[in-house]
Amino acid sequence: MAIIEVTNLHKRYGDTVAVDDVSFSVDEGEIFGILGPNGAGKTTTVECVEGLRVPDRGTVTVLGHDPIQDRGELRQQVGAQLQESRLQDKLTVAEALDLYSSFYRQPADWNRLLEVLGLADKRNTQYRKLSGGQKQRLSIALALVGNPKIAVLDELTTGLDPQARRDTWDLIEQVRNSGVTIVLVTHFMDEAERLCDRLALIDSGRIAALDTPAGLVSRAAQEQRVRFRPSAPLDDDLLTGLPEVTAVQHSGQQTIVTGTGNLLHAVTSVLARNQIVAADLRVEQTTLDDAFIALTGRRLDTE
Numbered sequence: 001m002a003i004i005e006v007t008n009l010h011k012r013y014g015d016t017v018a019v020d021d022v023s024f025s026v027d028e029g030e031i032f033g034i035l036g037p038n039g040a041g042k043t044t045t046v047e048c049v050e051g052l053r054v055p056d057r058g059t060v061t062v063l064g065h066d067p068i069q070d071r072g073e074l075r076q077q078v079g080a081q082l083q084e085s086r087l088q089d090k091l092t093v094a095e096a097l098d099l100y101s102s103f104y105r106q107p108a109d110w111n112r113l114l115e116v117l118g119l120a121d122k123r124n125t126q127y128r129k130l131s132g133g134q135k136q137r138l139s140i141a142l143a144l145v146g147n148p149k150i151a152v153l154d155e156l157t158t159g160l161d162p163q164a165r166r167d168t169w170d171l172i173e174q175v176r177n178s179g180v181t182i183v184l185v186t187h188f189m190d191e192a193e194r195l196c197d198r199l200a201l202i203d204s205g206r207i208a209a210l211d212t213p214a215g216l217v218s219r220a221a222q223e224q225r226v227r228f229r230p231s232a233p234l235d236d237d238l239l240t241g242l243p244e245v246t247a248v249q250h251s252g253q254q255t256i257v258t259g260t261g262n263l264l265h266a267v268t269s270v271l272a273r274n275q276i277v278a279a280d281l282r283v284e285q286t287t288l289d290d291a292f293i294a295l296t297g298r299r300l301d302t303e
């Protein structure tokens with residue numbers, strides 16, 4: 001069941017078209033990703049969902065409400081991650097959570113949130129004394145303190161070290177498992193691939209593709225590559241004769257076979273029939289990164 005519906009959303013700032021006819025829906029209980037390079041229009045899109053921006057055209061419905069007209073009601077049900085340094089430096093973690101809880105009719109037990117987020121021992125620490133990772137985790141706690149039905153998390157793990165990123169991903173999965181629908185804005189491919197049930201690739205204000213991570217990869221995966229070192233000389237014709245194979249190349253002792261369909265099975269069957277062992281066998285899969293390039297014509301990380 002869709003709990004967020006965005007239809008033909010348009011938003012410009014002066015001459016800049018930030019969002020250009022974006023439509024998508026988010027189902028209850030999913031982690032929905034919005035992935036794209038900086039400036040693609042991701043934040044503007046979610047700010048329209050949160051009722052922080054007024055669309056120029058198009059409609060947005062969140063839990064059956066209009067985010068602008070019913071902003072007060074939706075604020076109770078949609079938790080948003082604060083952008084950095086919106087908190088006063090001298091506020092302690094406990095004071096910030098107390099303050100934010102007071103905005104909600106049914107706040108969560110924030111002591112528990114701190115336990116889950118690994119911030120329990122920072123309760124009395126001032127905001128300015130927290131590390132980047134701790135500030136980030138506090139911003140997640142603040143997004144969840146109102147017991148929201150939907151949490152909008154924008155650039156969740158920017159600035160975190162690799163371990164803190166993985167911990168944060170585990171946490172987001174726990175949050176989803178507790179029944180919260182999550183909209184995740186990110187420009188990190190690995191994060192999107194790991195967490196999202198479905199994701200919209202957004203580029204220059206438009207949705208280039210919307211699918212599961214695996215679906216996006218398979219759309220782009222026209223070709224695969226199998227690499228190995230044959231244990232005995234191998235006649236290329238044995239491989240090029242296979243319908244799955246489009247090319248055979250050599251690099252040093254390695255044979256590289258490009259093709260489609262069930263390439264790995266076709267290649268290994270031929271090798272087995274000819275009593276050749278494939279050492280260092282590797283299959284090079286298409287990644288979400290490759291999919292982004294195939295679907296938008298450019299790399300995600302060139303900014």
Ligand code: ADP
Binds near residue numbers: 017018041042045
């Ligand atoms: P993203 O979140 O994908 O980085 P944004 O939605 O923040 O993208 O921005 C989309 C485009 O709109 C960018 O070109 C950005 O410079 C521009 N933009 C965003 N906010 C404003 C604003 N308040 N005023 C003018 N231009 C803006």
